[in-house]
Amino acid sequence: MRLQGALDSDLLVATRKFLSDGVPPDVDSLWNAVQRSNSSLKRRPKKVLQASLERVLEFLGPQGDADPSSDSEAGLDEKQREGDTAADLMNRSLRAGLAGPMPVRESAPQSPQPNGEDGAKKRRMANGEPMPKRQRAEKASTAAPSEVSLDDIGGIDEIIVRLKELLVRPLLFPEEYASMQVPLPKGILLHGPPGCGKTMLSRAFAAEMGLPFVEILGPSIVSGMSGESERGVRERFEEAKKAAPCIVFMDEIDAIAPKRDTSQSQMEKRIVSQLLVSMDELNRDQAKPVIVLATTNRPDSIDPALRRGGRFDTEINIPVPNESIREHILLAQMRKSPLAEDVDFKLLAKLTAGFVGSDLHDLVGKAGSWQLSQYFEAVEAQAFDANMDVDVSDNAGKAAKGVKQLIARARRTDLPRPPGFEDRKITMAAFSAVLPTITPSSKREGFATIPDVSWDDIGALKTVREELQTAIVEPIKDPELYASVGISAPTGVLLWGPPGCGKTLLAKAVAAESKANFISIKGPELLNKFVGESEAAVRRVFTRARSSIPCVIFFDELDALVPRRDDTVSESSARVVNTLLTELDGLSERQGIYVIAATNRPDIIDEAMLRPGRLETPLFVDLPGPEERKEILKALLRHNKAVDDVENVAEIAGTEACNGYSGADLGAFLRQAGHNALRRRSKRLDAADFLLAAKKVKGSVGDMKRYYELRKKFAQRY
Secondary structure, eight states: OSSSSSSSSSHHHHHHHHHHOOOOOOOHHHHHHHHHSGGGGGSHHHHHHHHHHHHHHHHTTTTSSSSOOOOOOGGHHHHHHHHSSSSHHHHHHHHHHTSSSOOOOOOOOOOOOSSSSSSSSOOOOOOOOEEEOOOOEEEOOOOOSSSGGGGGSSSSHHHHHHHHHIIIEEEEHHHHHTTTTTOOOOOEEESSTTTTTTHHHHHHHHHHHHHOOOEOOOHHHOOSSSHHHHHHHHHHHEEEEETSSSSEETTTTGGGOOOOOTTOOOHHHHHHHHHHHHHHTTTTTTTEEEEEEEEEEGGGGGGGGGGGGTTTEEEEEEEOOOHHHHHHHHHHHHHSSSSSSSSSHHHHHHHHHOOOOOHHHHHHHHHHHHHHHHHHHHHHHHHHTTEEEEEOOOOOOHHHHHHHHHHHHHTTSSSSSTTTTSSSOOOOOOOHGGGGGOGGGTTTTTTOOOOOOGGGGGOSHHHHHHIIIIIIIIHHOOOOHHHHHTTOSSSEEEESSSTTHHHHHHHHHHHHTTTTEEEEEEEGOOOSSSOOOHHHHHHHHHHHHHHSEEEEEEEESHHHHHHHSSSSHHHHHHHHHHHHHHHHOGGGGOOOEEEEEEEEEEGGBBBGGGHHHHHOOEEEEEOOOOHHHHHHHHHHHHTTTTOHHHHHHHHTSSSSGTTOOOHHHHHHHHHHHHHHHHTTSSSOHHHHHHHHHHHOOOOOOOOOOHHHHHHHHHHHHH
């Protein structure tokens, strides 16, 4: 294929032929004609061929003839071009390419064209392509937000007071700071989990003050051209200085200002550097203050140079709302909604554990939608009862009939509203109906969930259940009770005993009974061969728990995670133990976080884990006795419809044939009885199947003497 720097003689001849055949003189028509022909030109790329056709049409002029007045290379006459060889054309093209992207000389002025434009040819580079146009940067809007106010925010009065001191006073009373020689703050960083109201709070303050508001958003700043991103940052800061007093808002600042030592892109490093320089130049004139307000849910990923004094002077954490704050948020969000008298805000706040502000907003919207759907269903039923004349064919489906009935009812404005819907109000039933369908943002990663295990699923273990009820369930359900006595709830519980006795099931039941979130951690899964990763995994567990308060963290096989620190333990294992100890010591940050651990080997757990303030309540989970085995088997058969005589079958579990069975062994006992029934081709389980299963299933727990010896040291005295 020839280079396209000069006019293509083959394409020129082909174009003349197409024009003489009546093809319209435009690029698209000529390109279609080339594709329909047998010419080799159609193998060229579409964009390249269209650019060549455009140059040919400019050369031929509006009448399809060459312009003799053109002195450019594209304006050579046909005879001279036909006489050129392919080598000459290539040499001229290469010389033009080596000369750089210089524009080709413009042709001589032509007579005005019919469309009113002059006949001057467009400026082009040496390769024939049009000169690139420099895009004009859109002027940043400085209008203050108007769709939100502080009335829409509830439950964070302390944070609002801090922002009043750091934002309202410096911007509205800068002369007071200048007279006292007090430096103005430059930046405020709001951080917290997603959906907790960082952006909404920032926009609400800007709306209340009515000051210019310059937004710097990541996608609008980042550009593919070198230098454009930095120029965008400079222009927005210059715009803010001209409009001062002003607020510069940077949402998700971690996207445009990541750590430079780990960033792979040079552009990101330049943006961070430009941002540092721009913030250092702020507030040199104290009469025109500019404050940068930034938000992120990943403060640790921001470049450290931004988080020092003189830039982002203050960092404010907006945590996951607790029960009291959730109640205030619901009151603020539903202040304009028509609510029925039975709506209980306290109950809703208790039932929405782990919800952030955006989740509560979603709850209010879905409750209103549910109430409307109930109303429209009643309207359709009213139309059906009124026997309205609806033209429905016999073949019409139920959905089509429903649509026609609703339309017919809408046209009957004389009918009253359906019974029970006289008032347009959202009821408590609407919230109760939609609440199970909403998954809080803190649980959408599958990390924290509420188990579906209840006390009914656990047979026996009465003493242990009572201790867990006092240690965890009641503090979550009724924290005021502990506050009235002047004590705090136990900080942790250690369940220990032989394997298969229901320690994990007990932890799940505790979380379910208290309606708390549940994080299950198997000890070995936190361990990592890379230095520092195991400790970081432990910290992430507690960070996730803080965003899902109230939360129960269950550490299964704790002995693998925190072995006794002595000469035989590696340095990495010791660091994991130290990290977990420090997390358990953070009582001020652990409000609403309860820790349950399970192990078969309490003797090899580090002693520091068992002191008061950490896992201070050890509970021994013993093998079940005869009566307890009956209760456990009844619990296992609670949902089993294949057993007719549950009482008679449960008696078998209390016999000597089942001595030494743990809860897990009783589960295997039931499965083996099911296999026996299937072998005799029966779908019902009878006593004979269980008697046969008792002969095959042996207890999985070995010698219990060791556990009873350990009980003297570790078990709590009842």
